[in-house]
Amino acid sequence: MNILLEILYLFIFPGFLFILGFGLFAEYMDRKIYARIQRRVGPPFLQPLADTIKLMAKEDFVPEKADKLILTLVPIFSLAAVIAAFLYIPVVSANSLYSFEGDLIVALYLLMIPTLALFLGGWYSGNIFGQEGGMRVASLLFSYEIPFFLALLVPALISGTWDMTGIVLYMNNHWLVFPFIFLGFVIAVISLQGKLERLPFDIPEAETEIVAGPLAEFSGRRLALLRLARDAEMVVGAGLIAVVFLGGPEPLISIEPHYISWIIGALVFLLKTLFVIFLLILMKSAVARIRVDQMVNFTYKWLIPLSLLQMLLVIVVRFGGWLP
Amino acid sequence: MKMPGKMLPKIFGFIFKKPVTVLYPKERLTPPKGLRGKMKFHLERCIHCGLCSHDCPSGACTMQLITGDKKQPVFDLDFCTFCAQCEEVCPKDAIEMTTEFELAHYKRGEAIVK
Amino acid sequence: MIWLANVKIPIGPQHPALKEPENFTITLDGEKVVDADIRIGYTHRGIEKLIETRNYIQNLYLIERICGICSFTHTQNYVQNVETILNIQIPRRAEYIRTLFLELERLHSHLLWMGVAGHEIGFDTLFMYTWQDRELVQDILEFISGNRVNYAMNTIGGVRRDISEDQKKKILETMIYLEKRAAYYKEVAVNEKTILARCQGVGILKPEIALKLSAVGPTARASGVDVDIRRDDPHAAYADTPFQVITTDTCDVFGRFVVRVLELFESINIIRHLMNNLPTGEIKAKAPRKVPEGEAISHTEAPRGEDIHYLRSNGTDKPERYKVRTPTMANLLSISEMLKGTYLADVPIIVAGIDPCMGCMDRVLVLKEGKENQPGYLLDWEHLRRYGIQWYAEKGGRIQ
Numbered sequence: 001m002n003i004l005l006e007i008l009y010l011f012i013f014p015g016f017l018f019i020l021g022f023g024l025f026a027e028y029m030d031r032k033i034y035a036r037i038q039r040r041v042g043p044p045f046l047q048p049l050a051d052t053i054k055l056m057a058k059e060d061f062v063p064e065k066a067d068k069l070i071l072t073l074v075p076i077f078s079l080a081a082v083i084a085a086f087l088y089i090p091v092v093s094a095n096s097l098y099s100f101e102g103d104l105i106v107a108l109y110l111l112m113i114p115t116l117a118l119f120l121g122g123w124y125s126g127n128i129f130g131q132e133g134g135m136r137v138a139s140l141l142f143s144y145e146i147p148f149f150l151a152l153l154v155p156a157l158i159s160g161t162w163d164m165t166g167i168v169l170y171m172n173n174h175w176l177v178f179p180f181i182f183l184g185f186v187i188a189v190i191s192l193q194g195k196l197e198r199l200p201f202d203i204p205e206a207e208t209e210i211v212a213g214p215l216a217e218f219s220g221r222r223l224a225l226l227r228l229a230r231d232a233e234m235v236v237g238a239g240l241i242a243v244v245f246l247g248g249p250e251p252l253i254s255i256e257p258h259y260i261s262w263i264i265g266a267l268v269f270l271l272k273t274l275f276v277i278f279l280l281i282l283m284k285s286a287v288a289r290i291r292v293d294q295m296v297n298f299t300y301k302w303l304i305p306l307s308l309l310q311m312l313l314v315i316v317v318r319f320g321g322w323l324p
Numbered sequence: 325m326k327m328p329g330k331m332l333p334k335i336f337g338f339i340f341k342k343p344v345t346v347l348y349p350k351e352r353l354t355p356p357k358g359l360r361g362k363m364k365f366h367l368e369r370c371i372h373c374g375l376c377s378h379d380c381p382s383g384a385c386t387m388q389l390i391t392g393d394k395k396q397p398v399f400d401l402d403f404c405t406f407c408a409q410c411e412e413v414c415p416k417d418a419i420e421m422t423t424e425f426e427l428a429h430y431k432r433g434e435a436i437v438k
Numbered sequence: 439m440i441w442l443a444n445v446k447i448p449i450g451p452q453h454p455a456l457k458e459p460e461n462f463t464i465t466l467d468g469e470k471v472v473d474a475d476i477r478i479g480y481t482h483r484g485i486e487k488l489i490e491t492r493n494y495i496q497n498l499y500l501i502e503r504i505c506g507i508c509s510f511t512h513t514q515n516y517v518q519n520v521e522t523i524l525n526i527q528i529p530r531r532a533e534y535i536r537t538l539f540l541e542l543e544r545l546h547s548h549l550l551w552m553g554v555a556g557h558e559i560g561f562d563t564l565f566m567y568t569w570q571d572r573e574l575v576q577d578i579l580e581f582i583s584g585n586r587v588n589y590a591m592n593t594i595g596g597v598r599r600d601i602s603e604d605q606k607k608k609i610l611e612t613m614i615y616l617e618k619r620a621a622y623y624k625e626v627a628v629n630e631k632t633i634l635a636r637c638q639g640v641g642i643l644k645p646e647i648a649l650k651l652s653a654v655g656p657t658a659r660a661s662g663v664d665v666d667i668r669r670d671d672p673h674a675a676y677a678d679t680p681f682q683v684i685t686t687d688t689c690d691v692f693g694r695f696v697v698r699v700l701e702l703f704e705s706i707n708i709i710r711h712l713m714n715n716l717p718t719g720e721i722k723a724k725a726p727r728k729v730p731e732g733e734a735i736s737h738t739e740a741p742r743g744e745d746i747h748y749l750r751s752n753g754t755d756k757p758e759r760y761k762v763r764t765p766t767m768a769n770l771l772s773i774s775e776m777l778k779g780t781y782l783a784d785v786p787i788i789v790a791g792i793d794p795c796m797g798c799m800d801r802v803l804v805l806k807e808g809k810e811n812q813p814g815y816l817l818d819w820e821h822l823r824r825y826g827i828q829w830y831a832e833k834g835g836r837i838q
């Protein structure tokens with residue numbers, strides 16, 4: 001592999017810069033559509049970037065009782081993990097640069113790190129609201145991770161590979177299987193909402209209850225990085241769903257030279273990701289925040305049994321030989 | 325069965341509609357005719373009775389010597405609550421409320437009506 | 439969760455759930471509230487003392503500022519008191535206009551409450567929609583009185599501005615729209631699963647406890663206590679206005695939601711009735727500036743409940759003593775009862791459930807003087823300043 005291309009891949013196009021830009025754009029879209037739904041004007045286009053720059057310039061303050069090292073490491077680890085997860089997602093064509101058998105699992109695990117880091121950040125912030133929020137993060141972790149994992153394994157099961165490249169290729173050749181995994185798609189979107197701590201599952205940082213929860217003691221650069229990590233996580237989570245359920249980057253027609261089909265593939269991927277984010281925004285705007293016990297009830301009573309049912313359906317369909 | 329997302333149909337329609345709020349400095353709403361804004365003082369009608377400053381609830385209206393030998397009311401809008409009691413109590417209608425409401429300023433004492 | 443047993447969480451004085459500074463110290467066992475301690479007095483403004491230093495006309499506008507939301511009901515109480523002592527007759531038209539304002543105020547207060555309640559349970563879309571409709575009510579108020587809040591409309595002996603045909607038409611038009619919106623909110627409140635999940639069975643206040651803790655207004659009516667000053671002791675033009683008193687027996691936050699939504703319909707109907715039967719004639723009776731010696735007490739149904747004012751005059755143009763008991767004061771005690779045994783997540787919606795207006799309520803702060811470096815130790819201003827400088831100097835100094 002050309003070293004220059006690798007650097008380009010890591011830092012510019014699907015890597016660092018692109019993910020941050022796309023994350024900020026997703027935040028803009030989130031805020032703008034949310035505002036329009038509420039009949040407000042909403043922020044201007046560069047507002048998320050301006051917010052980030054402003055936060056970067058603010059005083060970086062760590063309270064006396066907080067653990068300075070952990071409060072520094074938490075945002076860095078979150079952002080790093082999210083960006084690392086993005087590297088495995090095929091963006092321009094079915095082949096991603098670091099694709100290997102089982103990269104879906106690695107991406108899922110990397111996406112879990114921000115949550116754990118947030119728990120640590122809340123716990124060591126020395127703030128009672130932060131600790132309460134950290135506790136909520138920890139106690140809710142499994143209630144959305146389990147259905148998310150189960151739902152994302154459904155496409156892997158149906159296509160018979162743990163490799164995202166393989167899943168993308170399979171999905172594009174077998175469009176008609178989508179009705180069979182539609183339930184899994186819905187479950188994945190709902191649990192992604194929980195993973196991103198957005199309404200109705202923004203229990204860990206419910207601002208009217210525990211102020212901002214784990215984020216309470218983060219300020220300045222740390223908060224800016226955490227917010228970037230959150231934006232990037234939204235994009236990566238949505239992208240993951242778009243790849244495994246909706247077929248990811250698919251140029252539909254292959255055009256020479258191949259970089260044109262790459263551009264088309266990237267655009268298709270962006271559109272699919274934005275569609276998933278749009279679903280997340282719609283969900284956020286139409287509901288009230290639920291309580292911890294209600295969320296645990298909801299996931300264990302509905303989401304997990306339904307995702308198991310979905311897996312059973314897929315196994316029956318696949319091994320019964322009824323696949324279209 | 326009661327489902328979450330009761331408002332979704334309505335919400336969906338609002339995405340493409342014009343928002344109800346406006347971006348203020350670019351677009352301004354006109355206030356209604358009877359708005360109590362910045363007052364206008366007609367010195368020629370004033371009989372220097374001092375009723376306005378006597379009844380002013382916030383101390384915005386004080387009687388001061390500006391020109392001539394009689395005290396006249398001076399309104400400091402920093403203190404004014406725009407209740408228009410001075411307008412009502414004035415026996416000669418020398419005080420009049422206009423609809424001007426954009427009265428923000430940087431320093432104390434910049435918004436004084438004489 | 440042993441490590442989080444009996445943690446004390448301070449909700450307030452500064453907290454996003456509370457719009458005004460009051461302190462609720464919540465003792466938690468995991469997520470459950472074991473005990474709640476309320477400490478009030480952070481927004482004491484000394485209004486009652488201030489009233490004694492001003493004349494009766496000036497006091498109109500001071501008393502209006504006891505509350506920003508239900509300002510008209512406070513002036514209504516005040517002018518009723520003064521008019522009782524002066525013994526003057528108010529023109530019927532003025533009575534009707536006053537009632538109109540009381541009801542418009544109830545409309546916008548209830549819409550505001552619904553938005554705040556929505557915000558407390560994280561439903562910001564509902565918050566934006568109700569506040570958008572509240573703007574329409576405020577537009578009417580601005581159109582009639584010239585001010586959006588603190589209307590400066592009431593005066594001793596009547597009202598200050600008349601209602602023209604134009605304004606009447608606009609009010610009736612807006613009422614048609616608001617009725618549609620209220621119907622929509624009713625539908626949403628009763629059918630949206632997440633609202634039900636957050637409101638039903640939360641903040642239970644049994645009727646007998648509500649009576650014992652002297653709850654008033656929608657809080658009491660949601661607990662099945664059938665009280666409404668508008669019907670029990672009609673003031674202004676309520677005596678010849680037909681309306682129903684809404685009560686529910688669910689005793690929870692959801693009941694308070696429903697009571698307020700249904701009261702929107704009642705208010706709209708009352709406004710329609712008033713506008714269609716508006717008597718002609720004067721809007722103001724002449725009132726003297728000095729008030730003879732006497733005492734009066736008056737109560738009205740504010741949007742939040744019963745509001746009581748007491749006035750003692752001494753023959754000059756200034757009151758001798760004025761006392762206000764706002765509805766929040768009466769409802770506040772029931773909060774600590776409602777909070778026990780609930781989840782931490784329910785605290786904001788329960789506190790917001792009574793529609794608290796802390797700034798109206800805080801009257802007096804009693805401090806027991808403690809010894810030096812003990813809780814309750816009082817510092818004078820100079821002492822506090824020196825202490826502050828020293829404290830920052832020890833920290834490395836932000837103040838030089």
